[in-house]
Amino acid sequence: MKIFCHGYASLFAWATGVLFALAALWAWFFSPLDYQHKELVRILYVHVPSSWLALGLFAMMGLFAMIGVVGKIPVAQIMVQTLCPIGFVFALLSLATGSLWGRPAWGTWWVWDARLTSMAFLCFQYWGTLAIQRGFRDGRRGLHLSCFFVLMGLINLPIIKWSVSWWATLHQPSGILQPQSSLDHQFMGPLFSMALASAAYVLWMVCVTLPKNIQRYGRSLGQEAKIQAYP
């Protein structure tokens, strides 16, 4: 596992660097303005992939949490622990870039409409999961409980996704990932390159932190055995 991760970590680090450079150059120099947002549309290339990843990573955490809790498999629970900080960063990035975009486009930094509120709640869920993981002297108990916390909160994902169609919101409805995308094809290239670069970043971070987390788990098991051996 360690050797596997070390090898791939450098590969993904390179991939992230290259893809990000490509995406950034494409987005900055070789993509058009939008007819109404003008230059501001370039925030889309950061805001949209971060939002996708914030949701996608939480869904993956949900999957691993399910495996970890039902199957009682520690590695799955450790995957939840590994993905959590990465997803948290993307969720915060999504809110920050959205806010920066909203001030000129809408006229405000923030509103409590359904989409923004549920996204803010997702950030709280990420933060809560991190807190639970670190809040227990027995790390394994924290890990297990954080998996439950993730599972109880999974229902927020469909709420975030459909908040713009179920209720009247300031945030515009979904249009990019539809069959007849509302995004002109000239914007697609930089957008998907950024998405790929972010995905490579996730893989890189997982390869770097997963072995450390597994080691920490193993150490806590060793300590448990010591405590049990010498009561």
Place this chain on the structure above:
Amino acid sequence: MANISPKTQRCVFLACTIISVAILLAVVLIQLKENIIYFYVPREISQAHKQSLSPLRLGGVVKENSYALLEGNESKVFHAFVITDGQCDIPVRYGGVLPDLFRENQGVIAQGFFQSNTFMAERVLTKHDEVYMPPEAEEKIRRLRRQQKGKDHDS
């Protein structure tokens, strides 16, 4: 019932908990609909809304040819325009600064009170749609629409 493995038991327990949370949340969200929706469209405005003392949010599209910059008392300028949803129109007055993206046929959300039948806005936000295209593409579409309108007028 005794021969169900612990794994299946955990699975069923988890599934039941998640489903109950989902149902509970659905019930709560449906009841809280009035608090969750961010604005009303003109056709949803009732007499009760017009007489309400608490601030209200009105959303719709700025009606074509309805915008004017007027002068009020003490030579203060204010914006006057009409918010429409295709069915109902509501005249709006606003004394502040309009956002950059404000223009006719653009989505807006105004927050304020009703004064008789005019909406006195204290805050105006623009709501944009999910369509992104370069200026040339938008020009093309606008030209096609104008041609279409011209054809409809002739026929």
